[in-house]
Amino acid sequence: MSDAVSPLAPKSYPDAPAIDGVRFATASAGIKYKNRTDVLLMLFDDGAEVAGVFTRSKCPSAPVDWCRDNLASGKARALLVNSGNANAFTGKKGREAVTLSADIVARAVGCKPSEIYLASTGVIGEPLPAEKFAGVVDGMAADAASGPWLDAARAIMTTDTFPKVATRSVGLGDTTVTLNGIAKGAGMIAPDMATMLSFLFTDASIAAPVLQALLGEATPGSFNSITVDSDTSTSDTLLFFATGKAGGAPVTRVDDPRLGEFREALADLTRELSHWIVKDGEGARKFVEITVSGAESDASAKRIALSIANSPLVKTAIAGEDANWGRVVMAVGKAGEPADRDRLAIWFGDIRVAVDGERDPDYSEEAASAAMREEEILLKVDLGLGAGKATVWTCDLTKDYVAINGDYRS
Amino acid sequence: MSDAVSPLAPKSYPDAPAIDGVRFATASAGIKYKNRTDVLLMLFDDGAEVAGVFTRSKCPSAPVDWCRDNLASGKARALLVNSGNANAFTGKKGREAVTLSADIVARAVGCKPSEIYLASTGVIGEPLPAEKFAGVVDGMAADAASGPWLDAARAIMTTDTFPKVATRSVGLGDTTVTLNGIAKGAGMIAPDMATMLSFLFTDASIAAPVLQALLGEATPGSFNSITVDSDTSTSDTLLFFATGKAGGAPVTRVDDPRLGEFREALADLTRELSHWIVKDGEGARKFVEITVSGAESDASAKRIALSIANSPLVKTAIAGEDANWGRVVMAVGKAGEPADRDRLAIWFGDIRVAVDGERDPDYSEEAASAAMREEEILLKVDLGLGAGKATVWTCDLTKDYVAINGDYRS
Known part of the structure; x- marks a missing residue:
């Protein structure tokens, strides 16, 4: 096993711009890895609309169950992601770990635990030492900034050999909005979904049900059309957050004609991220x-x-x-x-x-x-x-x- | 790629006895390999009842089509198998090659081409130079003998690292009958069927429809329960020949009580052969x-x-x-x-x-x-x-x- 970066890695990384209403920080909680960041905290200080798509595994991870339960509200205040441990097949301990994680973040942010979204990636079957988050989350909330996005992508890597970031800037009615995405995934990749985590962020003002519909349109030709090894993860999670800070009248209908360019950009960005996952497929040369x-x-x-x-x-x-x-x-x-x-x-x-x-x-x-x-x-x-x-x-x-x-x- | 024999190979090979009514010979026709046998001719001088099970691939090889067509008669006089070329996805040339192969053997044996069964294993998509059989089949028919069975198993190997032979001797009513089987297969192995060739021979007197039913009982727990790489061959072929030379009243009904021990032996022998295929799985160590x-x-x-x-x-x-x-x-x-x-x-x-x-x-x-x-x-x-x-x-x-x-x- 070598530490070499995939030969299919990008020659350079995009300089993803800040997204109004999104701050984030990374930290080293020592979940599994040494000498690298393994926690990402994304904050939506004034809240965000949220939508999600998850693994079809019959044995989903505890964080997947957690997110599914909370999505009904369509509202998010924060996202906590860790690498090194998937908190999957961890039984009662797994449910306790997601509750504790959400409590820690909710306290630091000042919101309800149900507004916290969680994702974990890494080894299956090991209890997640969620108490380790307590030592880092307060500092992260205080230090959170609007960049650099590459750091966010790096903190969620497992066997990935390069971080995955993509960005688009498009018109939405009279407003120009930004769409940033990060992803991780290299093995245990198969539709539906690809085994992966991906998080999308925009300052566009789009209601949660429309976000959900847009995700449903974008995934079949992107994350659900890739495979590295035919193995489907217990933890696949794709979340889409919209802060609405770009202004303009909120999009509340999926057939809003202003969505044309945004829809295309989303298809394009999700396809790009999904391709980076394949290009970082474990051992991939082609x-x-x-x-x-x-x-x-x-x-x-x-x-x-x-x-x-x-x-x-x-x-x-x-x-x-x-x-x-x-x-x-x-x-x-x-x-x-x-x-x-x-x-x-x-x-x-x-x-x-x-x-x-x-x-x-x-x-x-x-x-x-x-x-x-x-x-x-x-x-x-x-x-x-x-x-x-x-x-x-x-x-x-x-x-x-x-x-x-x-x-x-x- | 090493020439080493699988660490899971048998420590010794069974000394399969002669089966009355079965003679065979091997030869080097130079289909693809150098310095090894690549053709097997099995002869049933007084005919045999025959049954078969084949790949479920939607793109079967020309020999599979040929055997399926001929099985309706339930009668066989000879079986010709080659390694090195699968005669699969060879279009019109493939159909011409099976016709030519059967003609060459039928002429040497003195029977109808429809009484000849054919199987080919090896590369897909290359035309099979069936004319090469003409140079060896007459000699093989003349030299055919009742052993050694290990030679028969060797001639049909491709990436196999060891020959696969199994034998059983059981009572059938008042008669003692012999059941010998050979198989090949190492990669492109997945149910249904495993990607493989296997040929079973017995001197028992069993009518073709009963043979077919017995094969149908034996395959789910053997050849259809193994996988090396999930890849299903275009050429999977399992044929079962019964010469009837052991004597005794012919078995014409699948519920004949005399079949008890034979049925068990068949299940056991097919399981053994299927396990040898897995133990010779390409690169297998476990x-x-x-x-x-x-x-x-x-x-x-x-x-x-x-x-x-x-x-x-x-x-x-x-x-x-x-x-x-x-x-x-x-x-x-x-x-x-x-x-x-x-x-x-x-x-x-x-x-x-x-x-x-x-x-x-x-x-x-x-x-x-x-x-x-x-x-x-x-x-x-x-x-x-x-x-x-x-x-x-x-x-x-x-x-x-x-x-x-x-x-x-x-």
Whole structure:
């Protein structure tokens, strides 16, 4: 296991601007890691509208249960996130830990515990020593500032090799609003959701039910279309906070025409963050975009695309820069979705390697191999059956993935 | 990629006896491999009853289509198997190759092509040079003998590191009959079926419909309960041939009371062969038995067991000898089946590591770690909901799996 940063990491990080109504601070509570920050406290001094989407795991973590319960109000005053311990499968102790965490923050902030949102990421099954938050939260609340956002992204990393920040500035009616997002996630990544934490913040004035609807629109093509290893976390959490400080009449309806540009920016920003998660996939050396077209439906196309994206044999072939399209056929076949072997066509990049159920007559091993040497691999499959289409993103499966995950807990 | 034999290989091989009515020979046709046998010809001089079970892939190989078409007759005169090329996703050329293969064998044997069964394993998408069989089949038919069975198993290996042979001798009414089986498979192994070829032979007198029913009983608890990498082959083939040479009144009904011992032997032999496939799983260092109990139904238990068995994070933890039961919780949660986090209990070997939704109060890291150092890992999950139960088998996920599969085709 190396400490090297993913070769797919960004060359530079965006300088995300302050968001009016949002202050934050990071600290080292010593939950698990040494010599790094592991707690993030985000404050919304005048409150924020909030919406959320969570893991579909049947065994969700205690913080996920906590957030789900509180979301009904649509109001938030603070968000506390820790890395190093997921507080998942911790039973009664886990419920006590979220209650204690919320109490500590509520006291420091001066609000009700139900206005506190919590997220935890890290090892499953270890009791979370929430009392450690007491030693840092008061100081964090006092020192909280409007930046730098990269510090916020760093405090929530686990096996991530780089922090994930994205920002957009867009018009909303006559107002210009800012949208910032941070995310973490590198392994245990599969829809729905990707195993990850992501938090979005805006100064736009948008009511909680509309925020929730916007999240629901943005996730299918972003966080729910990525996979690193097909493993779904107990802790996936995506929260969206809107302070309303940018002014303008509040958006209270999802069909408000002023939302056009904002909607696009949100789709774009969530897609960017989700791609950074894949590019930081444990051991990843290649970013892979898989598009399936010609399926009987979009849902069928997505299932086939995910079958390809989750196939260990496809992923190891990509790691080996091997244009092994036979394994793509295998993965199409195992998806159980309608497919006609003799109509299949497959491309790596611009190179069509297979058509009409067999190797392309013009197939060039050299050209296909050259496509596989790229850092970003485009894999396209056309089923020739209908108009269903989907795109998903994944990474390759390397020895480093095994090294990272064979030696994580100890 | 090393040439080392799996550490889980058998210490010795059974001396499978001759089966009256079965002769076979192996040869090197140079399909792909150098300096090894790659063709197996099995002959049933006086014919055999035959039954078969095949891959559920929507993109099956040409030989799978061929066998399915011929099985209706229930009669076989010969079986030709090659390794090195799967003749899958080969379009019209693939269909021509199976026709040519069957013609070559039928001519050598003196029977109809429809009495010839074919199986191919190896690379997908490359045209199979079936004309190469013409150079070896006549010699094989002339030289065919009743042993040694280990040679037959060796000729059908691909990335297998050891040949797989099993044998049983049992009573059938007043007659003693023999049951021999060979198998190959190491990667692209997932139910249903495991990605594999397996051929069973007996001198018992059993009609094809009964053979088919017996196969249907034996596969759920054997070949359909194993997974190496969740990837399903286009070529999975299990064929069962009965020559009837042992004598006795033919078995023509599946409820024939004489079948009792035979049925058990078949279940036992297929389980043994399926376990050898897992023990030769690409890069495997550990054999893992996963039992899920307390599920709402057997089918639900099996889906949860397979979710655990196919989780890259569980498999890498086992490779790292890490008693990471949190990942088992994750895999239970992602299966989408009914589960109550707060009733879950998990064991590694005899060590209960989690109970009532949290770490066992008596948990000993040392004891759990000791269990993980064993070559065979027993992982047990009890859901506490109902009486549903299932057991599946898998192996760990090691760097060698990645090495083997990142560099197979080239």
